[in-house]
Amino acid sequence: MEPLQRRMTIMLCGVFLLLGLIFAFNQLKTFMIKHFIAGMGLPPATVSTLVIANAEWQPKLTSVGNVRAFRGVELSTEIGGLVQTVPIKSGQDVKEGELLIKLNDASDVAQLNSLKAMSDLAKVINERDRQQLAIQAISKNVFDTSAADSKSKQAQVEQQTALVAKKNLKAPFSGRVGIVSINPGQYVNPGDKLLTLQTLDPIFVDFNLPQNNAELIQVGQEVEVTTDAFKDASFTGKITAVSPKVDSNTRNIQVEAQLANPDKKILPGMFANVNIKLGDQVKYLTLPQTAVTYNPYGSTIFIAKPTGKKDKQGNPALEAQQVFVTTGLTRGDQVAILKGVDEGATVVTSGQLKLKNGMPLIINNKVQPANSPDPKPQE
Structure with missing residues (x-):
């Protein structure tokens, strides 16, 4: 019996020793893999970058408004009768007192x-x-x-x-008549709208601004107006009146601006974009808005920071560094950076969503995000 027990003891010891060796081998393999991966570092990320620089911005208020004729009226007669003559044509410019329609x-x-x-x-x-x-x-x-x-x-x-x-309908002021749809022999009743007459030069633009901007606007301030009808043209004018009353529903204040319109391009009823200049130009550090990541805890950007080493091509190696910034006004595709980064820093403009602090960077600036202060819609 003793030889059998001895063999069983030797066999069990051998099994436990084998299991221990297997466990130790697996632990060593896991440790070596982790050590190897740690030694490799983070994989590089391809991004586009931009050197942040100062740009001059014109402080301004923006709004949208409607174009209104300097004078405009729907003409009608006080009495009825048969139309005898219509000596004008559609779209004709007429002088004050000129005969428009004559009744019998x-x-x-x-x-x-x-x-x-x-x-x-x-x-x-x-x-x-x-x-x-x-x-x-x-x-x-x-x-x-x-x-x-x-x-x-x-x-x-x-x-x-x-x-x-x-019986003689005459122009109450100089202007341009609309579409003439009245014909001789037609009977008109008192109060019927017969013609529209609009004075187009100068012309008004009515727009609204929030009440907290009331102290920034005053009569005589310069405005710049653009319309969708003339995308490449802008028209300048001045504020001629500010309403003495704030709308209790919208808390907006109505403003009237007057523009010179010698070519009579701008027409009443057009939609207008209005820019009101505020003081002199100021300098801001600007970035494409896509370069900034907005979070509940603050806005951040990534900077391409030199590591002091060389990459495989012999160029200075760069790594990502996340920094918090304070943003300001926006203009077109750009946003002003008030604090958090210095002029001349290389900022990641696209591809930052996949970045982490310390991640190696590969720069590819063949494609850059939109960065225009005055973008135009593409046809």
Whole structure:
């Protein structure tokens, strides 16, 4: 029995020794793999970069508004009648007092001539009575009656003259007429809208600004206006009025600006983009907005920091370093950096979402993100 027990003991010891060797080998292998991976470091990331520099910005307020004619009205007649002549054409520029539409006034003119004749007769009779009163050939009562009759007849003439004038629709001010859809022979009723008349030079732009900007605006300030209709053109003008009242619903204040429009390109009703210049130009460090990562705990960027070593190509090796920055105003594709980075630093502009502190960088600037202060929509 003793030899059997000895063999069993030797066998168990051998099994435990084998298991121990296997466990030790696995532990050593895991340690060696971790050590090898740690020695390799983080894999490099390909990014695009930009050297941050100062740019001059014009402080300004922006808003959108509507174009309004300097003077604009829908013309109609006070009385009805048949249209006799329309001496104007669609889109024609007219002067103040120029005839636009003439209604048939033949019967009214005839009535006016009759009243003028009666008025002239009443004046002659009154003058004759004046002479007879001077020699006391008639009583004062007869003279007063003829004088009153003369004045009455003259008033009737003036009333009929005003009626005839109402049959002639004239331009109340200089401007451009709209589409003429009235034709001779057409009957119009009192109050019917017959024509639109707009003064296009100068022209107004109405826009709104938040109440907290009220102290920044004043009459005489320069504005720059652009429209979608003329993408490559801008129009300058000045603020002519600021509403003395703030809208209680929107808390906005209405502002009126006047622009010169000699070519009459800008038309009433157009949508307008308004920029109001505030003081002199200032310098800001600027970056593409895509270079900044916005987080609840703050805005960050990555800087390409030299490590002091060389890469495989012999160039200075770079690694990512995350820094917090304070951002300011935005303009187009750009954002102003107020604090957190110095001029001349190399900043990662794209590919930063995959970066970590200390990660090696490979720079590829063949493709850069949009970085225009005044981007234009692509056709």
